[in-house]
Amino acid sequence: xxQTPDDTPVIKELAEIGRRSDTRDVLNHATxxxxxxxxxxxxxxxxxxVSEDQFWEEVLELIDNDVWKQIGLHQFGSFGGGxxxxxxxxxxxxxxxxxxxxxxxxxxxxxxTEGHPFVTSxxxxxxxxxxxxxxxxxxxxxxxxxxxxxEVEVVLARAFNRWMTEVVLPKDDRLKGLLYLPFNTPEVxxxxxxxxxxxxxxxxxxxxxTRNNPVHSDVYTKLxxxxxxxxxxxxxxxxxxxxxPSFAQLNRFLSMHALSFxxxxxxxxxxxxxxxxxxxxxxxxxxxxxxxxxxIPFLAQRLDHEVLMRPSEAPGLTRLPSEYMRExxxxxxxxxxxxxxxxxxxxxxxxxxxxxxxxxxWPHWDWDAPSTITDLxxxxxxxxxxxxxxxxxxxxxxxxxxxxxxxxxxxxxxxxVS
Amino acid sequence: MAAQNIKPxxxxxxxxxxxxxxxxxxxxxxxxKEVGVYFEAGEIRAWLNVCPHGGGPVCQGQIMxxxxxxxxPGGKSGGLGHHPTERNIVCxxxxxxxxxxxGEHPIKGDVKLIPVAVRVVDGDVVLSV
Numbered sequence: 190x191x192q193t194p195d196d197t198p199v200i201k202e203l204a205e206i207g208r209r210s211d212t213r214d215v216l217n218h219a220t221x222x223x224x225x226x227x228x229x230x231x232x233x234x235x236x237x238x239v240s241e242d243q244f245w246e247e248v249l250e251l252i253d254n255d256v257w258k259q260i261g262l263h264q265f266g267s268f269g270g271g272x273x274x275x276x277x278x279x280x281x282x283x284x285x286x287x288x289x290x291x292x293x294x295x296x297x298x299x300x301x302t303e304g305h306p307f308v309t310s311x312x313x314x315x316x317x318x319x320x321x322x323x324x325x326x327x328x329x330x331x332x333x334x335x336x337x338x339x340e341v342e343v344v345l346a347r348a349f350n351r352w353m354t355e356v357v358l359p360k361d362d363r364l365k366g367l368l369y370l371p372f373n374t375p376e377v378x379x380x381x382x383x384x385x386x387x388x389x390x391x392x393x394x395x396x397x398x399t400r401n402n403p404v405h406s407d408v409y410t411k412l413x414x415x416x417x418x419x420x421x422x423x424x425x426x427x428x429x430x431x432x433x434p435s436f437a438q439l440n441r442f443l444s445m446h447a448l449s450f451x452x453x454x455x456x457x458x459x460x461x462x463x464x465x466x467x468x469x470x471x472x473x474x475x476x477x478x479x480x481x482x483x484x485i486p487f488l489a490q491r492l493d494h495e496v497l498m499r500p501s502e503a504p505g506l507t508r509l510p511s512e513y514m515r516e517x518x519x520x521x522x523x524x525x526x527x528x529x530x531x532x533x534x535x536x537x538x539x540x541x542x543x544x545x546x547x548x549x550x551w552p553h554w555d556w557d558a559p560s561t562i563t564d565l566x567x568x569x570x571x572x573x574x575x576x577x578x579x580x581x582x583x584x585x586x587x588x589x590x591x592x593x594x595x596x597x598x599x600x601x602x603x604x605x606v607s
Numbered sequence: 608m609a610a611q612n613i614k615p616x617x618x619x620x621x622x623x624x625x626x627x628x629x630x631x632x633x634x635x636x637x638x639x640k641e642v643g644v645y646f647e648a649g650e651i652r653a654w655l656n657v658c659p660h661g662g663g664p665v666c667q668g669q670i671m672x673x674x675x676x677x678x679x680p681g682g683k684s685g686g687l688g689h690h691p692t693e694r695n696i697v698c699x700x701x702x703x704x705x706x707x708x709x710g711e712h713p714i715k716g717d718v719k720l721i722p723v724a725v726r727v728v729d730g731d732v733v734l735s736v
Contacts, residue, residue, distance in 0.1 A: 198619050203641060204632040206667040206699040215699065218662050289669055521653045554702065558661060
């Protein structure tokens, strides 16, 4: 082996990545992807989580009901911790695969930094992933719709929305929020839409899909009219649940997760279309979040097939279900991509070029980087730009402007050694 | 002429085998090229620190025993267990797993890590990068 003095390599050791690693180190490769693949793209991440459960005590402090606040804070200080008042069922905490995926439930090292630690953590993630805007979403409340006590969903919804709009979102213009709607109590949803509809950082409204409420029920028609009037989208964020009797047959987390995340949005889309909600609320912008893409052509074909045979059961429709579905919007993650031919056909089927919005789901275990879109060989450059940001800008009325630092600068400030 | 941009491989001495092999794994950035070097069962392997799934830092994750599904007589499930010897590299981004020695995904073997040539020369561990 020969090495001349001029040839002496610069060698540095890279540390193991774990739960306490700096986000910029965990995502160092993604920052390099941003630099090399999509530095000049405008990018909006429509669904990310940042792990606000670390700040759950701050949310509990904002509960406006004395009794639930006392119970919540008591649970927080004793056995509940970051899950106080929530409804986490047995088995639903296996996301990290026994600790293999450390950023699920991560604890960002923010000691010595200024500002709110949630914002610090979110900024690091945005800069490292190459994002101009990020919509942050309450992952802690994903299964709150299954809580047996509606009033708990109500008090947490009010408190969480205050925390988002008063504590987090005003701190960084790149962070945006979707208002959590306590869908089990329609009149409170109406109250919250009225209260926050003009908040410029609230760019839409969201229902956590994991629940058993029929979305076509007349109890929601006033709510839909109000949302339609705001011009802001209504998102259904899917989730998981192991308590459903059908899912109780599944013995692995991955089995339950794979099926339940598509299950709830399939139920809601079916009810929405078969009950002719797109005809009754033609201006409402519907966005379906975190079910991936493969379910879309399955459900559309299935509903088309049956509607043609049984039109008397869907008499409010003037078009096929697939046509309504092509006018809705969808987020990309977790994007199935083990068969690119199938993915290409799927994207073509629902006009992904105009209807698909990139989402990362960071820092959850099945997150997707923007390179999942830029690496697709069959998309045009314009289609990639639409999916990664321009479609979202149009849907959410966001200014198309670069807000993130250069990736080179991000890499320079934090070279990813850990 | 793209070929002109391809740098020829060169040998890089990363240290004494006796010292390095007391560690199970070391991940190095060598002039911007990231390599994980593994010392397992008396053998050495070096893999590029790039996951074939999403380009994640695959070598910087955990090392875990390979999980196996035991099957009892009659096809009955013996439940999950850890393989007594085989250990996997786990990508910290999404959990893709690869055998330390084979570099192969345990279920889909053609999803594999990219090898980096490694050898011991006069007691030194030498990578071709």
